[in-house]
Amino acid sequence: MIKIGITGQNGFVGSSLYNTLGLYPDEFQRIDFHKEFFENSxxxxxxxxxxxxxVHLAAMNRHPDPEVIYENNIGLVKKLTESLERTASTAHVLFSSSSQEERDNLYGKSKKEGREFLAYWAKNNGGKFTGMIxxxxxxxxGQPNYNSFIATFCHKLTHGENPVIDNDxxxxxxxxxxxxxxxIGQIRSGETNEEYSVPxxxxxxxxxxxSKLENFKKRYFDGGEIPELKTDFDYQLFNTFRCYFDLKNxxxxxxxxxxxxxxxFVEVIRLGIGGQCSFSTTVPGITRGNHFHTRKIERFAVIKGKxxxxxRKIGTDEVLDFYLDGAEPAYVDMPIWYTHNIKNIGEDDLYTIFWINEPYNPEDADTYFVEV
Incomplete structure (x- = not known):
C-alpha cells in the first residue's frame, strides 16, 4: 500500500487526483492535507x-502582482523542503511545473526554480523526485477566470454570457x-525524473x-440533443462543458x-452518437443506482409514475433532489463524478428509460458504487 499526500488537495488537479486515487483502494492510501499545514511546521x-x-500541487496561478505569485510559490516549496529535511524523509516527491517555464514571466520562473530546488533536495537526501512539466x-x-480559458468559456456559455477571445x-x-x-504512472514507476515533459x-x-462549445450550448444545453462526438478530445470537452450547468435550475x-x-408521443433523446437505451419498471419504494461514472454520458427519463x-458530487456532502412525474415526462442527465440514484416515490410502478453513450462492458464498466 502506497501512502500518498497531495498539497493542493482541494484544487482543480488535486481534487481530480485525490478522487481518482480513491478508485484504487487496494493500492493507494490517501493522506489528507489541509492548506493550514503550511502555517504550522x-x-x-x-x-x-x-x-x-x-504530490506538490499547491501554488498560486494568478494575482495582480506577479511578485506575489513568485514569492508564494517559492515559499511553499521551501516550507515543504524544510519539512522533508526535518523529518529525514526519503519520500518520492512529484512536482507540478508548467510549460510556462520557458516564458519570461515570474510564474514560469517560480515553477522552474521550485522544480530545481526539490531536485537538489532529492539528490542530497536520498529522496526521489519527479519534476512534471x-x-x-x-x-x-476547473475554476473560471483562473484555471483555464475552457473553464471560463464553459461557465459563460451556461450562465447567459458571451465568451470573448483575447488571443486566438x-x-x-x-x-x-x-x-x-x-x-499515477510516475508514482507506480517510483523512479527519479527531474525534468519530465508531459506530452x-x-x-x-x-x-x-x-466553436465546439457553442455547438454544445445550442444542441445540448438549449436543445437537449447529445451532439456528435468524433474524438477523445470531443468527449472530454463535452463532459467538461456539462459540469458547468447550474444543475438545480x-x-x-x-x-x-x-x-x-x-x-x-414523446421524443426521449436525439443523438449525434450511438449508445445503449434501456427501459425499466421499478416497484414502489425501490431505489436503483447509487453509482457514478468518470467518463460516461447518461440520461434518466421518467415517462410514468413518480x-x-x-x-451528489464525489467529495462533497450536498445532495441535489429532483422530483419527476410521468404526468409531465422529464429527464435528468448525470454529470461525471456525481453519484446518482432514482427511487420510486409513488404508489404505482415507475417507468423509466435509461440511455448511456456506450454499451456496458464488465471489463471496463466505469461504474463505481457509492451511496448518494
Missing part, C-alpha cells in the same frame, strides 16, 4: 512523515483525467474550442409531449 511534519509519495490543463470543475493562438492541451493517469494530447486554436427538463386520441432522482 508541526502539522506539516506529521503529514510528511506519513507519506511515501508527496505540464501543458495547459482543462477538465471538469494555438494551444497545447491535456485533459485533467489524462494528466492524473500520467501522475500534450491536443493542439487546437482557441476559436476552434469556442436546469433539471429536470420537461419533454415536449404530443397527444391525440391514440395516446401520447420518481426522486438524487445527485
Amino acid at each position: 508541526g502539522q506539516l511534519d506529521d503529514f510528511v512523515r506519513q507519506c511515501d509519495v508527496i 505540464i501543458p495547459n490543463v482543462f477538465g471538469p470543475f 493562438g494555438e494551444v497545447k492541451l491535456i485533459y485533467v483525467g489524462d494528466l492524473v493517469q500520467e501522475m 500534450h494530447r491536443t493542439t487546437i486554436k482557441v476559436s476552434e474550442v469556442l 436546469h433539471y429536470p427538463v420537461k419533454f415536449t409531449q404530443h397527444t391525440d386520441p391514440r395516446g401520447a 420518481a426522486l432522482i438524487q445527485l
Whole structure:
C-alpha cells in the first residue's frame, strides 16, 4: 500500500487526483492535507512523515502582482523542503511545473526554480523526485477566470454570457483525467525524473474550442440533443462543458409531449452518437443506482409514475433532489463524478428509460458504487 499526500488537495488537479486515487483502494492510501499545514511546521511534519509519495500541487496561478505569485510559490516549496529535511524523509516527491517555464514571466520562473530546488533536495537526501512539466490543463470543475480559458468559456456559455477571445493562438492541451493517469504512472514507476515533459494530447486554436462549445450550448444545453462526438478530445470537452450547468435550475427538463386520441408521443433523446437505451419498471419504494461514472454520458427519463432522482458530487456532502412525474415526462442527465440514484416515490410502478453513450462492458464498466 502506497501512502500518498497531495498539497493542493482541494484544487482543480488535486481534487481530480485525490478522487481518482480513491478508485484504487487496494493500492493507494490517501493522506489528507489541509492548506493550514503550511502555517504550522508541526502539522506539516506529521503529514510528511506519513507519506511515501508527496504530490506538490499547491501554488498560486494568478494575482495582480506577479511578485506575489513568485514569492508564494517559492515559499511553499521551501516550507515543504524544510519539512522533508526535518523529518529525514526519503519520500518520492512529484512536482507540478508548467510549460510556462520557458516564458519570461515570474510564474514560469517560480515553477522552474521550485522544480530545481526539490531536485537538489532529492539528490542530497536520498529522496526521489519527479519534476512534471505540464501543458495547459482543462477538465471538469476547473475554476473560471483562473484555471483555464475552457473553464471560463464553459461557465459563460451556461450562465447567459458571451465568451470573448483575447488571443486566438494555438494551444497545447491535456485533459485533467489524462494528466492524473500520467501522475499515477510516475508514482507506480517510483523512479527519479527531474525534468519530465508531459506530452500534450491536443493542439487546437482557441476559436476552434469556442466553436465546439457553442455547438454544445445550442444542441445540448438549449436543445437537449447529445451532439456528435468524433474524438477523445470531443468527449472530454463535452463532459467538461456539462459540469458547468447550474444543475438545480436546469433539471429536470420537461419533454415536449404530443397527444391525440391514440395516446401520447414523446421524443426521449436525439443523438449525434450511438449508445445503449434501456427501459425499466421499478416497484414502489425501490431505489436503483447509487453509482457514478468518470467518463460516461447518461440520461434518466421518467415517462410514468413518480420518481426522486438524487445527485451528489464525489467529495462533497450536498445532495441535489429532483422530483419527476410521468404526468409531465422529464429527464435528468448525470454529470461525471456525481453519484446518482432514482427511487420510486409513488404508489404505482415507475417507468423509466435509461440511455448511456456506450454499451456496458464488465471489463471496463466505469461504474463505481457509492451511496448518494
